[in-house]
Amino acid sequence: MRSVTLIIDKRRELSIKYKKLLTSETNTVIISKDLISAIKIIQDKEPDLIIISDSIDSDIPDYCKKIRALTYNMRPIIVATSKSAELQDRLSVLENGADDFISEPVNSEEFVMRIKAHIRRELESNMDVKKFLPGKNYSTRALKRAISENTFWAAMLVSIENFNNYKETYTELASDKLLQTYSAIINSALSENDFLGTISENEFLIITDGIKAEQIANFLTLAFDTVASKFYSPQDIKRGFMLMRGDEFAGRRSNFVHTTIGVVTNEFIEYKDTTQLMNSLIEIHGMADLPSKSNYLIERPRISAENSVKNVINNKVVIIEEDDAMSLLLTTILDMQGYEVIKTLDDTVPALVIIDAGTNLKGLEICKKLRENADFDKTKIIVTSTLHDKELVLNTGADLYIPKPYEISNIIKWVNSILS
Numbered sequence: 001m002r003s004v005t006l007i008i009d010k011r012r013e014l015s016i017k018y019k020k021l022l023t024s025e026t027n028t029v030i031i032s033k034d035l036i037s038a039i040k041i042i043q044d045k046e047p048d049l050i051i052i053s054d055s056i057d058s059d060i061p062d063y064c065k066k067i068r069a070l071t072y073n074m075r076p077i078i079v080a081t082s083k084s085a086e087l088q089d090r091l092s093v094l095e096n097g098a099d100d101f102i103s104e105p106v107n108s109e110e111f112v113m114r115i116k117a118h119i120r121r122e123l124e125s126n127m128d129v130k131k132f133l134p135g136k137n138y139s140t141r142a143l144k145r146a147i148s149e150n151t152f153w154a155a156m157l158v159s160i161e162n163f164n165n166y167k168e169t170y171t172e173l174a175s176d177k178l179l180q181t182y183s184a185i186i187n188s189a190l191s192e193n194d195f196l197g198t199i200s201e202n203e204f205l206i207i208t209d210g211i212k213a214e215q216i217a218n219f220l221t222l223a224f225d226t227v228a229s230k231f232y233s234p235q236d237i238k239r240g241f242m243l244m245r246g247d248e249f250a251g252r253r254s255n256f257v258h259t260t261i262g263v264v265t266n267e268f269i270e271y272k273d274t275t276q277l278m279n280s281l282i283e284i285h286g287m288a289d290l291p292s293k294s295n296y297l298i299e300r301p302r303i304s305a306e307n308s309v310k311n312v313i314n315n316k317v318v319i320i321e322e323d324d325a326m327s328l329l330l331t332t333i334l335d336m337q338g339y340e341v342i343k344t345l346d347d348t349v350p351a352l353v354i355i356d357a358g359t360n361l362k363g364l365e366i367c368k369k370l371r372e373n374a375d376f377d378k379t380k381i382i383v384t385s386t387l388h389d390k391e392l393v394l395n396t397g398a399d400l401y402i403p404k405p406y407e408i409s410n411i412i413k414w415v416n417s418i419l420s
Helices: 012-022 035-045 060-070 087-095 108-125 136-148 163-189 213-231 234-239 274-288 324-336 362-372 390-394 408-419
Strands: 003-008 027-032 049-053 077-082 100-103 153-161 195-200 203-209 242-244 251-254 258-265 295-298 316-320 340-342 352-356 380-385 400-403
Touching: 003 012, 003 035, 003 108, 012 027, 012 049, 012 108, 027 035, 035 060, 035 136, 049 060, 049 108, 060 077, 060 087, 077 087, 077 108, 087 100, 100 108, 136 153, 136 195, 136 203, 136 274, 153 163, 153 213, 153 274, 163 195, 163 203, 163 213, 163 242, 163 251, 203 213, 213 258, 213 295, 234 242, 242 390, 251 390, 258 274, 274 295, 316 324, 324 340, 324 408, 352 362, 352 408, 362 380, 362 390, 380 408, 390 400, 400 408
Parallel strands: 003 027, 003 049, 049 077, 077 100, 258 295, 316 340, 316 352, 352 380, 380 400
Antiparallel strands: 153 203, 153 258, 195 203, 242 251, 251 400
16 A cells, blocks of 8 residues: 655755655655646645645745645645744644644654654544555545556456345354455455555455456455355355344345456546546446356456446336235335336346245245246345245245235335345
């Protein structure tokens, strides 16, 4: 994880000296000699720390104030350096936005330690405490820096799918251990020059060399699937899915966790801003997601083209219900909710099928056949039954079991939840 320091100083020798002192494997230092070029660097790189010298052709307190106004949304550390040691000069600079004031000539060791301490606090303030990684704000900043680089880079959106279901079933403590384990796996695949941060609780961002992105993605999918089984109970492993908590009788089936990785590079597209880049990442990531298997996908020109076909929202629902009155009631209410209710499974792949198990349990056979059909791998299935054996029902492949009799409002709530 590299930080960026900007030095604004007209003096050639001293600015080069400061750059040599502060440049390291974890800190990139950039020198600017005037306000115009400094503003461009601030916009492109969003530096973590800015050192402003009173050698510039401007009143330094006023300059600090302008920089602080320009960077209100990212709040970098501002350190002023001056030949003056007057108390009033110090107070004026600090009052106008600077975080520190250093009188020149500086002691090299003290100067380096002060700057390191400021950068350390800046990074810690943007840290995700569970995964010990930079949070969303810093990850967005890293993306912005990548866009401004004239190198071949790749951005990778890495997620743990079904994470919320796992968290609900196995508690927050277990989910935290899962996150920390995957963080360690990802870190082991990266080099010092790569960036690893977080986007959300179960989403990571990697910025790396464009050439090795696929190698990293391939390793992560294999490594995750290798260790994931250690995070389930023996009962769930034997069952083949997570049995989630419901009320006394109802139960939900959830696939095990898996990882999905979407990768974009600047090989084919010159990204203009982080919004455009994140939208591309999210789109590729969505295409890569499989129902129950880890997978990755790397952008190709035809996928990222402006006129590419967008995903169409599937809101089709099939109702298989022995009770004609109940079937009509469900159809009417779902129609009012905006769903397209169709009568048969012929020539269509719905988003959801609601199946009544029936008195002879014929509905369970229908559920099992649907789940074995690859065409319906993304279709959700709700099974209702007077037989109060949720494990038997879920073993046929149902995503949710609701015992009969049930409240209509309850099943509509589940439909909205499953298809949201």
